[in-house]
Amino acid sequence: MNGEPPIVEIRNLSKSYRRGSQIVPVLNEITFDIGEVEFLALMGPSGSGKTTLLNLIAGIDRVDRGTIKVEGIDITSLSEVELAQWRATHVGFIFQFYNLIPVLTAFENVELPLHLTGLSRSERMDHVEMALRLVNLSHRMDHYPKELSGGEQQRVAIARAMITDPTILVADEPTGDLDKLSAEEILDLMERLNSELKKTIIMVTHDPRAAKRAKVLRHLDKGVLNNVLSQNPL
Amino acid sequence: MFFLKILFRNAFRNKLRTCLTILGMTIAILAFGLLRTFINAWYAGVEASSATRLVTRNAVSIVFPLPISYKDKISQIDGVKLVSHGTWFAGVYIDEKNFFPNFAIEPKTYLELYPEFVLPPDQKEAFLKDRKGFVAGRKLISRFGWKIGDIVTLKGLIFFGNWDFVLRGIYRGKDETTDETQFFFHWDYLNEGLKKRGHTWADQVGFYMIGVTQPEVATKVSLAIDDQFKNSLAETLTETEKAFQQGFIAMSGAIFTAIQIVSFVVIIIIMAVVANTMSMTTRERIGEYAILKTLGFRGVHIAGLIFGESLVITMMGCLLGILLLFPAAKIFRAELGNYFPVFNVERETLFFNLVASSVVAFVAAILPTRRAIQIRIADGLRRIG
Numbered sequence: 001m002n003g004e005p006p007i008v009e010i011r012n013l014s015k016s017y018r019r020g021s022q023i024v025p026v027l028n029e030i031t032f033d034i035g036e037v038e039f040l041a042l043m044g045p046s047g048s049g050k051t052t053l054l055n056l057i058a059g060i061d062r063v064d065r066g067t068i069k070v071e072g073i074d075i076t077s078l079s080e081v082e083l084a085q086w087r088a089t090h091v092g093f094i095f096q097f098y099n100l101i102p103v104l105t106a107f108e109n110v111e112l113p114l115h116l117t118g119l120s121r122s123e124r125m126d127h128v129e130m131a132l133r134l135v136n137l138s139h140r141m142d143h144y145p146k147e148l149s150g151g152e153q154q155r156v157a158i159a160r161a162m163i164t165d166p167t168i169l170v171a172d173e174p175t176g177d178l179d180k181l182s183a184e185e186i187l188d189l190m191e192r193l194n195s196e197l198k199k200t201i202i203m204v205t206h207d208p209r210a211a212k213r214a215k216v217l218r219h220l221d222k223g224v225l226n227n228v229l230s231q232n233p234l
Numbered sequence: 235m236f237f238l239k240i241l242f243r244n245a246f247r248n249k250l251r252t253c254l255t256i257l258g259m260t261i262a263i264l265a266f267g268l269l270r271t272f273i274n275a276w277y278a279g280v281e282a283s284s285a286t287r288l289v290t291r292n293a294v295s296i297v298f299p300l301p302i303s304y305k306d307k308i309s310q311i312d313g314v315k316l317v318s319h320g321t322w323f324a325g326v327y328i329d330e331k332n333f334f335p336n337f338a339i340e341p342k343t344y345l346e347l348y349p350e351f352v353l354p355p356d357q358k359e360a361f362l363k364d365r366k367g368f369v370a371g372r373k374l375i376s377r378f379g380w381k382i383g384d385i386v387t388l389k390g391l392i393f394f395g396n397w398d399f400v401l402r403g404i405y406r407g408k409d410e411t412t413d414e415t416q417f418f419f420h421w422d423y424l425n426e427g428l429k430k431r432g433h434t435w436a437d438q439v440g441f442y443m444i445g446v447t448q449p450e451v452a453t454k455v456s457l458a459i460d461d462q463f464k465n466s467l468a469e470t471l472t473e474t475e476k477a478f479q480q481g482f483i484a485m486s487g488a489i490f491t492a493i494q495i496v497s498f499v500v501i502i503i504i505m506a507v508v509a510n511t512m513s514m515t516t517r518e519r520i521g522e523y524a525i526l527k528t529l530g531f532r533g534v535h536i537a538g539l540i541f542g543e544s545l546v547i548t549m550m551g552c553l554l555g556i557l558l559l560f561p562a563a564k565i566f567r568a569e570l571g572n573y574f575p576v577f578n579v580e581r582e583t584l585f586f587n588l589v590a591s592s593v594v595a596f597v598a599a600i601l602p603t604r605r606a607i608q609i610r611i612a613d614g615l616r617r618i619g
Contacts, residue, residue, distance in 0.1 A: 052612075055611075055612050058528075060527075060528055060611040060612060060615075061610070061611070061612045080532075081532060084527065084530050084531070084532045085530060087528065087529070087530045088529060088530020088531075089530070093528050093529070095525075095615070095618075097618050099521070099522075099525045099615075099618060101240075101522055101525070101526075102247075102522075103240060103243035103244055103247060104240070104243075108236075108239075111236075112526075112529060113529045113530060115236060116529075116530050116531065160529075
């Protein structure tokens with residue numbers, strides 16, 4: 001982390017779910033930091049708590065115990081409304097199934113988060129055009145998601161994630177629904193975002209090829225983070 | 235603008251379901267509007283009644299007469315400006331199915347008291363001069379194709395025999411609430427005939443219409459009139475014209491209540507249909523709402539989308555229903571004009587249609603919105619894929 005303060009600080013994080021009358025622990029006393037401009041891959045078997053951890057860091061789920069600080073803000077103490085505002089400005093999301101809104105064009109999907117900002121229409125257009133150029137999809141901006149390939153949809157999703165210039169990008173199995181070629185394109189793009197645009201990326205993946213692109217690799221197993229926190233050995 | 239675009243695109247994602255819901259809404263609004271118009275048509279006489287007119291009838295029942303001698307006595311009561319009288323004739327033109335209201339009146343005072351019946355001056359003069367003359371509304375004239383000077387014979391059901399009349403005038407209503415299907419002729423002509431036949435209704439009238447100087451004295455004048463004839467052979471009951479009309483309507487009170495209930499049941503049924511559509515819609519899009527929440531949109535935005543979509547669907551149905559209401563009312567008017575001379579779609583009905591549609595949209599969206607807002611983002615995202 002080059003001696004710089006971490007961008008994400010996680011301390012004693014625990015989370016469990018209620019399944020009927022049973023309480024199922026998912027994460028148990030997790031503590032670790034994520035440095036600025038880090039490209040972190042979280043791996044682990046199904047049910048190990050990777051996505052839950054990602055959701056907690058991204059502020060879309062609540063912790064049972066512990067704290068998460070992002071850029072010094074303790075997001076576990078924020079109200080729902082504050083958390084929504086925080087997500088809008090600090091987190092960019094990339095999902096396995098792209099999660100674009102089907103009735104909106106590529107342009108409108110990318111523009112969507114900007115409706116929560118005070119930007120004018122022309123400013124929004126400039127931002128969206130720039131983001132679509134970044135993912136090399138300017139020529140497809142008027143197409144609806146169903147008219148785009150999986151790889152193109154994911155690139156639109158990345159443009160949407162980047163449009164508000166967030167502090168962190170979280171990606172949940174970003175290549176999980178893509179063919180090999182499209183997956184490579186997406187990973188190339190994410191690498192560029194990390195190296196050229198200095199974006200901190202936290203990625204959950206099962207795919208060793210995707211994990212290989214990350215700078216740091218962490219393993220989760222049964223809700224416990226492995227102590228081996230070395231640079232990516234892959 | 236952006237949200238409006240999403241609302242419309244969302245509304246038509248499942249075109250068949252949305253079109254069927256809009257069709258249901260259209261039919262419901264059409265039915266609701268027609269039923270309200272029907273009720274208004276029934277109340278048209280009440281609405282058209284004047285606050286400065288009273289009606290005096292026999293205290294026992296409207297079917298019993300009052301002596302003509304009461305007219306002068308009523309005229310002398312303080313607050314009375316003008317007195318006229320009318321008698322239900324119950325004449326039949328050729329066949330009973332050709333029903334229309336026909337009255338024997340005192341022409342001069344009657345036309346003065348009812349300025350809503352507008353007659354050209356020359357026709358009015360001709361009518362006043364001719365004891366066998368009659369005037370009729372233009373709708374009645376066009377129904378039977380009568381022309382000025384035509385002789386029309388009515389067969390009396392109460393006052394037996396054939397009675398000939400000469401058409402001297404065609405009146406039109408001052409506004410669209412005025413009944414243009416009535417037939418008025420000289421009471422003198424009727425009375426003369428009754429006297430010749432020694433009929434018990436000779437020198438008797440059905441009811442008096444009394445114009446008062448101002449609405450505030452109506453109650454005082456009513457009491458004074460009834461006091462005047464207390465303990466006489468024909469005691470009177472005087473009430474405002476509105477109350478008199480309402481008395482007739484009250485006889486059909488149960489039918490009215492049933493119609494009112496049916497009109498609201500129609501709205502409740504369509505409310506359930508729209509609620510079902512919105513429930514299905516929301517269930518299908520729960521993942522998308524989770525995505526919006528993930529991006530920072532809040533409950534109020536999600537609620538706006540669901541309520542907005544519900545409003546788009548119901549309002550499209552409502553507007554179509556309102557558009558169809560006018561031709562439908564025209565057809566009803568043509569078919570039932572003999573019984574409901576005033577069958578107009580009123581502004582109030584349109585307003586009720588809009589309010590009912592808004593209520594349907596609002597109520598139908600409550601539960602789906604609650605569900606969409608309350609679902610955890612992580613649970614919503616799990617529904618995708």
